[in-house]
Structure formats: C-alpha cells, structure tokens
Amino acid sequence: xxxxxxxxxxxxxxxxxxxxxxxxxxxxxxxxxxxxxxxxxxxxxxxxxxxxxxxxxxxxxxxxxxxxxxxxxxxxxxxxxxxxxxxxxxxxxxxxxxxxxxxxxxxxxxxxxxxxxxxxxxxxxxxxxxxxxxxxxxxxxxxxxxxxxxxxxxxxxxxxxxxxxxxxxxxxxxxxxxxxxxxxxxxxxxxxxxxxxxxxxxxxxxxxxxxxxxxxxxxxxxxxxxxxxxxxxxxxxxxxxxxxxxxxxxxxxxxxxxxxxxxxxxx
Ligand code: DGL
Numbered sequence: 660x661x662x663x664x665x666x667x668x669x670x671x672x673x674x675x676x677x678x679x680x681x682x683x684x685x686x687x688x689x690x691x692x693x694x695x696x697x698x699x700x701x702x703x704x705x706x707x708x709x710x711x712x713x714x715x716x717x718x719x720x721x722x723x724x725x726x727x728x729x730x731x732x733x734x735x736x737x738x739x740x741x742x743x744x745x746x747x748x749x750x751x752x753x754x755x756x757x758x759x760x761x762x763x764x765x766x767x768x769x770x771x772x773x774x775x776x777x778x779x780x781x782x783x784x785x786x787x788x789x790x791x792x793x794x795x796x797x798x799x800x801x802x803x804x805x806x807x808x809x810x811x812x813x814x815x816x817x818x819x820x821x822x823x824x825x826x827x828x829x830x831x832x833x834x835x836x837x838x839x840x841x842x843x844x845x846x847x848x849x850x851x852x853x854x855x856x857x858x859x860x861x862x863x864x865x866x867x868x869x870x871x872x873x874x875x876x877x878x879x880x881x882x883x884x885x886x887x888x889x890x891x892x893x894x895x896x897x898x899x900x901x902x903x904x905x906x907x908x909x910x911x912x913x914x915x916x917x918x919x920x921x922x923x924x925x926x
Pocket of ligand 1: 670674702703732733735780808843844846
C-alpha cells in the first residue's frame with residue numbers, strides 16, 4: 660500500500676456514488692475502487708449482525724485490492740459497523756456520520772437539527788451520539804424514510820406521489836421547527852428537490868458527501884498518503900449484481916457514466 664494505492668469506497672448499493680462524485684471533485688488524481696452491494700441492498704432494514712458481516716466481507720475485498728483507506732459511503736453501515744471495522748481492518752476507515760453531524764452543527768442557528776435516514780440508522784442513535792459529543796445543547800429530531808431508497812433507485816425523483824410521501828415524512832419535522840436537516844442516507848441527495856419543496860422555507864439541507872471528501876483528504880494528508888500526481892485517477896466499480904437499468908441508475912448517482920464495472924459473486 661502506498662500513496663498511489665486507490666481509495667476504497669463502499670455502499671449497500673449505488674447511493675455511495677454521490678460520495679465518489681465529491682471525492683473525484685476534490686481529489687481528482689486519486690484512483691477509487693467502488694463496491695456496491697447491489698445484490699443485497701437495502702441494508703436499512705437488516706439486523707446489526709448482518710450489516711457488520713456484509714461490511715466486513717466488503718472491507719476484506721477492498722483490502723485485497725490494496726486500498727489505502729476505506730470510506731464507508733453508507734450511513735447504515737457507518738452507524739452499525741464502523742466501530743467493528745475500525746478495530747479489525749488494517750487500513751484507516753472513514754464513515755459518513757461524523758462529517759454530516761459536524762456540518763449540521765456549524766450551520767444550525769436555532770440549535771434544532773433534523774435527521775432523516777433508514778430505519779437502522781435512525782434506531783442506532785448514531786447521529787445523536789455524534790452531535791452530543793460536540794454539543795449537548797442541540798435538540799435532534801429524527802425520522803426514518805424507508806420509501807426514499809426505492810424511489811431514488813427507481814428514478815422517481817419528482818411528481819405528486821413522491822411529493823406526498825416526502826410531505827408525510829417531513830411534516831412532523833417541520834412541526835418541530837428544525838432549521839437544519841441532515842440527509843442521513845447516501846441515496847437522499849437525489850431527492851433534494853422534493854425534500855426542499857416539503858421542508859419549511861429556509862431549512863438548510865446537509866448532504867455530507869463534500870464534508871466526507873474533505874475529511875478523507877485530511878486523513879490521507881496526515882498519513883502522508885495523498886496522491887499528488889497530476890494524472891487523473893481511475894474509477895473501478897465492483898457490484899454484486901447488475902440490476903436492470905443499472906447504467907441509468909448509476910449515472911444518476913455518479914453524475915457521469917459508469918465505465919469499468921465488474922460483477923463479483925464470491926469475495
Ligand atoms: N445508502 C444507504 C445509507 O446511506 C441506504 C440504503 C440501504 O438501505 O441500503 O444508509
């Protein structure tokens with residue numbers, strides 16, 4: 660492993676490509692290996708044991724591919740498996756919860772932050788822990804939005820049905836007068852427009868992708884592992900299944916087309 664080794668990034672599916680996009684923008688010379696567990700998505704309704712098992716398997720695969728850091732680009736896996744991975748894995752591991760929590764604390768004015776995520780992330784209390792570690796006076800209101808992941812995967816990003824679902828999830832948070840809303844799932848940035856329509860005016864949405872990229876940059880810099888070369892890094896994607904409309908959905912998350920995709924079954 661050296662400074663030219665790739666950054667490993669994984670998610671339950673394709674949502675983590677929103678983090679890849681932010682990494683590519685901030686660190687263009689870094690090569691990235693992305694692993695999307697498309698055969699087993701969603702993680703958000705699975706048990707902690709299974710999420711740890713899947714995350715550990717994927718981390719093992721990434722390490723075999725000589726990554727210099729693992730970015731857990733999934734809030735659910737960050738909430739439930741990050742501690743285990745950090746203990747067991749031989750390279751640094753970076754999650755998405757602390758960067759998102761830190762950003763939200765920076766921008767909230769009324770100190771009332773909302774967080775939306777999968778059932779597993781909400782039930783884990785991971786965002787509350789991360790926020791209280793920094794500022795105990797903040798009020799946090801959370802809401803699980805289980806239908807948002809399939810909507811994002813299906814490309815249902817606007818229209819009456821989506822607006823109604825979003826209103827159903829977000830009205831309780833609006834009533835509590837949050838002024839900042841953490842998008843606590845890497846799929847949710849795709850639904851930003853609908854979410855903006857359904858939250859109180861002036862509510863600031865926190866998409867942690869950029870904050871995650873900045874944290875990875877800082878970690879690599881401290882470890883002297885930043886790739887300072889001038890060549891553009893490569894993106895290689897591994898998935899556990901190529902679902903129907905994979906290209907379209909992948910492009911939606913990454914913002915550009917997905918080349919170099921390989922399927923892995925045993926890892
Ligand atoms: N992208 C995952 C996250 O950030 C959610 C999708 C899932 O339920 O697997 O939590």
